[in-house]
Amino acid sequence: MNKTVRNLTLAGLIIQALTLIGLFTITILLFQPAVITFIESELGNEAIWFGVIRTLILIFLSLSIIFFTLNAYLFIPIIQGKSVPNLSGKFLYLAIYGAFNLSLNQLMGLIYLIAGIMGYNRIEKEENPIRDGI
Numbered sequence: 001m002n003k004t005v006r007n008l009t010l011a012g013l014i015i016q017a018l019t020l021i022g023l024f025t026i027t028i029l030l031f032q033p034a035v036i037t038f039i040e041s042e043l044g045n046e047a048i049w050f051g052v053i054r055t056l057i058l059i060f061l062s063l064s065i066i067f068f069t070l071n072a073y074l075f076i077p078i079i080q081g082k083s084v085p086n087l088s089g090k091f092l093y094l095a096i097y098g099a100f101n102l103s104l105n106q107l108m109g110l111i112y113l114i115a116g117i118m119g120y121n122r123i124e125k126e127e128n129p130i131r132d133g134i
Contacts, residue, residue, distance in 0.1 A: 002118065002119070002122055004115075004118060005078070005091075005115050005118050005119040005122070006078065006079050006081065008111050008112075008114055008115035008118070009075050009078050009079055009094065009112075009115045009119075010079050011111050012071075012075075012098070012108050012111040012112045012115060013068075013071060013072060013075060013079075015105070015107060015108040015111065016064075016067075016068050016071065016105075016108055017068065019064070019105055019108065020061075020064050020065065020068050023057070023060065023061050023064055024061060026057065027057055027058065027061050030053075030054055030057065031054070036050075067097075071097070074090050074093065074094075075090070075094070078090065078091075078094075078119070087119075087123055088120055088123040090119075091115075091116050091117075091119035091120035091123060092116065092120055093116070094112055094115055094116030094119065094120075095112070095113055095115075095116025095117050095120060096116070097112055097116070098110065098111065098112025098113030098114070098115070098116050099113050
């Protein structure tokens with residue numbers, strides 16, 4: 001496996017973990033009673049939106065935990081350089097997940113997209129060698 005693909009995949013997982021830690025910290029902060037009281041007193045009539053925002057953050061946190069767990073399960077064998085079945089499918093998922101994440105976290109999305117495309121192209125070249133001279 002190409003070291004660039006391994007390093008990019010590892011960097012993407014690290015950025016995803018740091019984003020998850022930051023989101024978890026914000027969630028804990030927004031559920032503190034003192035913070036809730038302060039924000040609701042400052043917002044006044046718009047305090048109802050604070051509950052909606054907290055609910056959306058909880059949903060986003062849950063989805064982030066699920067995707068981080070799935071990505072760690074799928075990508076750790078790639079980082080370790082192990083030969084795994086359906087490696088091209090994992091790289092295709094990596095590229096699609098990276099393209100999707102370009103709208104949420106541009107750095108992580110770009111890293112995953114590049115690693116997925118590079119890994120998928122390398123696997124395709126190894127599986128389907130092209131003869132020179134035709």
